Amino acid sequence: MDIQFIKSLACKGFLTLPLGVALAGCAGNGEGLDANGRPISDIPIVNSDFQEIQDTIFTPICSGCHSGAGAPQGLRLDAGNSYALLVNVSSAEVPGTLRVNPGNPNASYLVQKIEGTAAVGVRMPASGPPYLPQDRIDLVRRWISAGAPAASGPPNNLVVTSTIPAVSESTAPGLGKLTVIFNANVDSSRVSADTFTLRDASDQLVTLAGVRVPTGRQNVVEITTARPLAAGSYQLAVHGDGPAPLAGESGFVLDGDADGKPGGDTLIPFDVNAGVVR
Amino acid sequence: MTGKKSFLGLVGVLALIAFSGTAHAEPYLAAQMGLKCVQCHVNPTGGGLRSVFGNAFAQTQLAAKKIGSDEDLWTGQVMKFLAVGGNARANYSFTDVPNQDSTNDFAVEEARAYLDFSVIPNRLSVYIDQRFAPGNATNLEANIRYWFTENGAYVKAGRMYQPFGYRFEDDNAFVRQMSGFNMQTPDEGIEFGFEKGSWSTQVGLNNGTGGAPEVDSGKQVVARTEYVGSVWRMGASAAFNSTDVGDRVGAGLFGAFRAGPVTFLGEVDYFDDDSIGVAGRKLMASLVEADWKVLQGHNVKLTFEWLEPDNDVDEDEQTRTSLLYEWSPIQFIQLRGGVRMYDGIPQNDLQNRTQAFVQLHGFF
Secondary structure (H helix, E strand, C coil), rough: HHHHHHHHHHCCCCCCHHHHHHHCCCCCCCCEEECCCHHHHHHHHHCCCHHHHHHHHCCCCHCCCCCCCCCHCCCCCCCCHHHHHHHCECCCCCCCEECECCCCCHHHHHHHHCCCCCCCCCCCCCCCCCCCCCHHHHHHHHHHHCCCCCCCCCCCCCCCEEECCCCCEHHHHHHHCCEEEEEECCHHCCCCCCCCEEEEEECCCCCCEEECCCCCCCCCEEECCCCCCCCCEECCCCCCCCCCCCCCCCCCCCCCCCCCCCCCCCCEEEEEEECCCC | CCCHHHHHHHHHHHHHHHHHHCCCCCCCHHHHHHCHHHHHHECCCCCCCCCCHHHHHHHHHHCCCCCCHHHCCCEEEEEECCCEEEEEEHHHHHEECCCCCCCCEEEEEEEEEEEEEEEEECCEEEEEEEEEEEEEEEEEEEEEEEECCCCCCEEEEEEEEECCCCCCCCCCCHHHHHHCCCCCEEEEEEEEEEEEECCHHHEEEECCCCCCCCCCCCEEEEEEEEECCEEEEEEEEEEEEEECCCCEEEEEEEEEEEEEEEEEEEEEEEEEEEECCCCCEEEHHHHHEEEEEECCCEEEEEEEEECCCCCCCCCCCCCEEEEEECCEEEEEEEEEEEEEECCCCCCCCCHHHHHEEEEEEEEE
């Protein structure tokens, strides 16, 4: 019986508590997943406030309870269901109040629940504190004030929203694929080994085997290295400057330095560490 | 009960406690004492209003010290046909989320009151569980309960918590959160129960909408059965919810045993939920808990939980480890404090938060 098997049993609660605690660390390492714990291929394109609300609030926080047929108060907040069950729908707790009253955040039960001012029940999320940060509440208010649209037009910029490995992350040896996720679809004709460069600790270029936009995931770029990365420090650069700046489908050049203007490089330092176990 | 009859009744209850060891409210207390939930609660599935026995236990066995005279014992019976009770929890908590400023705050977690009108004593009751804070009043349970014979079969109809696994006080326990059966999501329907010998069994039929109005013709069936021994217990739960957006099928095993001053509890639940997303999901959660009765009125609780939010996705598991100390200095007061450590995927800060809290819990 090897340690992985024992750990698996302990994680699943089949062994006693002391053993489970002693072997704690049974959480997933998140490899291949987005910040919501979903496979990277499920990442939707962020092109509206509502999508951002879904991706940063509903999916990661609310849908732990508010999903499926038994969702509290019948409110399912998983992607694909949330909009239809929120906008212009009466609250189950206070039927006279709409969950989302387009144009009127103060009269929206959703806002009252996340701000803790609702007439009935506990402040959401029920697992709080922590409750939602003010910038997330402001996002919900802004979306409702704008009429609670299902989606807006494509964004007027292109920025990196997340990467795998993440910035400053230590990952295990053997890494051979890097993933970069953008807020909008990228122009695949401008995706090449010149647009993405990977350097090691001695500033030497690491040879890349391929750079591609996966089919059906136009806001994602996958970079494959020629060989698995050895232990050491690395930095991936996504270029918004130079001879081959990356641009989105709508023509906007990457805002790599996040100054609100096209141009600049996004730098993602990370480590490959022999001490990290997958 | 009033006057002399009341006092004599209490003496009887106390004598029963002395012989049986004790009784209680949370699952670990029941397991510690080898008793069924119905021993301490008027609700056969546990939680809510405490019975005369439960109140007597809270005053004589749960607390480190009892103040006041024995003749002033609270039974919950304020009139011949009416029993009342309540719970209030005030928290101070500190939360640290990676890459965010830590927060700390005072909050009223809950203030609830229970009423049980025994219009035909030991046979027919109307029961109400009302939450008054936070926010305005919310009804959590409102049902009519009829016992066919004393301690035998019963039927309950109305709004109620659904029987599935252990009814933990902590609604955020992964097994309660994932299964959707907790004290935040009562549902409306009917429940049949059987309390015979060492067995406790319930079968329920309800809307399956988490307390919201019914939206389709499908219904949810929930069943739970448990063998309760003096040292160990074991049970199983099952649920099937048929809805227009997909079926939800779940099952769970739970059990407990006592080893000296330490009581161990465990539960593992599995759900196949076609009503989530396009492809549906298979979810799993487990909990292992150890409660060490250090001294009368002092309990150390150590809990390890595991959550698999999607069995088809690797490396998305989460864990939660809790270490709590519960001190009941006098009857009806409990001071709880501890730390809960969450561990999840590194790219989600909330799944890696740490929480410390102190809670003053008043109950009667």
